[in-house]
Amino acid sequence: MSERDPNHAKRRWRLALGRYAERQMGGLAGSDIRADRALDYLYGREYEKRGLHRPSGPGSLDPTQMKALDWLGEARKLFPQSVFEVMQDHALDRYGLSDLLDDPKTLDSLEPNQDLLKTLLSFHGRAKPEMKDKLRQVADAVIQDILRRLKSDVQRAFSGRRNPFKRSHVASAANFDWRGTLRRNLKNYDPESGRIIADDLRFIARERRHLPWSVVLCVDQSGSMTDSIIHSAVMAAILSGLPGVNVSMVLFDTSILDVTDRLTDPLETLLSVQLGGGTDIGRAVEYCERFVDTPERTVFVLISDFAEGASPRRLYRSVARMNEAKVRMIGLSALDDLGDPYMDKQIAGRLAGLGMKIGAMTPDRLAMWLAEVMR
Numbered sequence: 001m002s003e004r005d006p007n008h009a010k011r012r013w014r015l016a017l018g019r020y021a022e023r024q025m026g027g028l029a030g031s032d033i034r035a036d037r038a039l040d041y042l043y044g045r046e047y048e049k050r051g052l053h054r055p056s057g058p059g060s061l062d063p064t065q066m067k068a069l070d071w072l073g074e075a076r077k078l079f080p081q082s083v084f085e086v087m088q089d090h091a092l093d094r095y096g097l098s099d100l101l102d103d104p105k106t107l108d109s110l111e112p113n114q115d116l117l118k119t120l121l122s123f124h125g126r127a128k129p130e131m132k133d134k135l136r137q138v139a140d141a142v143i144q145d146i147l148r149r150l151k152s153d154v155q156r157a158f159s160g161r162r163n164p165f166k167r168s169h170v171a172s173a174a175n176f177d178w179r180g181t182l183r184r185n186l187k188n189y190d191p192e193s194g195r196i197i198a199d200d201l202r203f204i205a206r207e208r209r210h211l212p213w214s215v216v217l218c219v220d221q222s223g224s225m226t227d228s229i230i231h232s233a234v235m236a237a238i239l240s241g242l243p244g245v246n247v248s249m250v251l252f253d254t255s256i257l258d259v260t261d262r263l264t265d266p267l268e269t270l271l272s273v274q275l276g277g278g279t280d281i282g283r284a285v286e287y288c289e290r291f292v293d294t295p296e297r298t299v300f301v302l303i304s305d306f307a308e309g310a311s312p313r314r315l316y317r318s319v320a321r322m323n324e325a326k327v328r329m330i331g332l333s334a335l336d337d338l339g340d341p342y343m344d345k346q347i348a349g350r351l352a353g354l355g356m357k358i359g360a361m362t363p364d365r366l367a368m369w370l371a372e373v374m375r
Contacts, residue, residue: 015039031078038075042087045095072109085111092119101127104134117142118226121270140267146234147266153364154238157371158245177202213299213374215239216291217249218284220304221257221273227336228303231363233269235335239370240264248291252284253277254309279307282314289318295325299373301366302331306344306351315347316354323355328373334360 014025015036028036076084088111092101101107101120110116120139127135180202188197219225219232232249240247240263249269251257254277262268281304292298300322308315322329331351333343343358352358361369 034074035078038071038078041071042075042091042095072106076109076111081111085113085115089115089119092116101135102131104131107131107134107138110138112138112142112145114142114146114227114230117230117270121226121230121273124271136267136271139270143230143234143266143270146230147237150231150234150363150367151238154235154367155242157364157367158242158374212244212246213297214246214248214291214293215370216288216298216300217247218288218300218302218304219249219251220279220281221251221253222277222279222305222307224305224342225303228332228334229273230270231335232303233266235363235366236263236269237266245374248288250284250288252280252287254280254283256284256287258287279304279309281306281308282310282312282316282318285315285318289322292322292325292327295322295327297374299328299330299370302329302356303335304331305333305342306331306347308344308347312347312350316350319351319354319356329356330366330369331356331358332361332366333358335363335366 010025011028011032014028015032017025072088075087079087093115117139120135124132124135124139181198181200182196184200184202185196185198188199189195190197217232217236219229221229229251236247236249239245247263248260249258249263251259251273253274257272257274259269259272262272281302285302288300292300319329331348333348343360348358
């Protein structure tokens with residue numbers, strides 16, 4: 001559909017409004033017909049919710065005659081990648097097209113991304129036995145991609161403070177000592193070219209932590225926290241691989257699931273999640289106190305929207321005890337790529353008054369904050 005076409009805007013409106021606008025706006029031609037069918041296959045379900053049924057019959061070209069795999073392939077060809085991913089997510093999340101996940105060929109055609117991972121996590125418990133291994137493969141591919149993106153950020157944050165008085169023999173751009181290199185190579189100044197020929201590059205060493213730290217992650221597994229749960233599992237896996245860092249992790253709703261023994265495998269952690277249910281934050285926070293052996297070298301991270309379903313008194317008492325013991329505490333209403341917060345402001349404000357830092361962070365910002373606290 002060319003934007004130079006004088007009917008471009010009209011055709012776009014016709015596609016957006018769907019088949020029931022055909023009488024007023026006219027029909028379509030060429031690839032627009034295919035795009036209309038692909039859109040109607042998905043978004044025509046809105047009309048069905050209102051009691052309007054799409055006609056179909058033998059040999060019909062109606063979208064209802066399409067299969068999920070056919071629709072997926074057609075939509076991928078017709079629409080830009082960004083639009084296709086939105087349509088894929090709507091198919092799974094808004095319209096519940098779980099048949100997209102019932103067939104291995106269809107699953108292979110899906111675009112692996114975090115939204116697909118969220119759907120797989122909610123679908124996994126209801127999947128056919130023969131599909132579970134395939135679902136795990138797709139989920140693991142998405143997790144490994146997130147892991148690759150976050151790992152370098154976390155490792156860089158924890159690489160240690162630069163010590164300008166100590167030289168390193170490890171050559172890296174982050175540790176390059178340009179002042180020392182300049183001083184060392186002044187003797188190599190070339191008057192003709194006006195340049196210094198640097199044949200002795202200098203690098204600054206970084207100080208490492210010698211005392212171990214404990215990080216306790218307490219993660220709300222209510223449905224609205226899915227993005228944060230995914231990043232928490234990946235962060236826990238990365239942090240547990242760092243020297244001198246002991247990591248514990250608890251998932252909670254009204255019950256408590258301790259996943260500390262499976263942190264090296266984020267997929268196993270995520271497959272333990274039971275999305276939904278009520279929320280008893282106080283019970284979970286109180287449970288996490290058992291991981292505090294050395295309070296002054298313990299960081300407690302609560303990831304929740306703070307919508308406490310039980311009485312908040314238990315929560316307040318537990319946080320007050322940890323604050324008095326000098327545990328570093330942070331409460332995050334979101335841990336995802338957007339860092340977009342939603343929280344119960346009244347409870348969050350009370351926790352802030354009890355010594356807990358409150359906010360929303362992207363995973364790389366949390367890594368930087370943890371590294372700063374633990375220096």
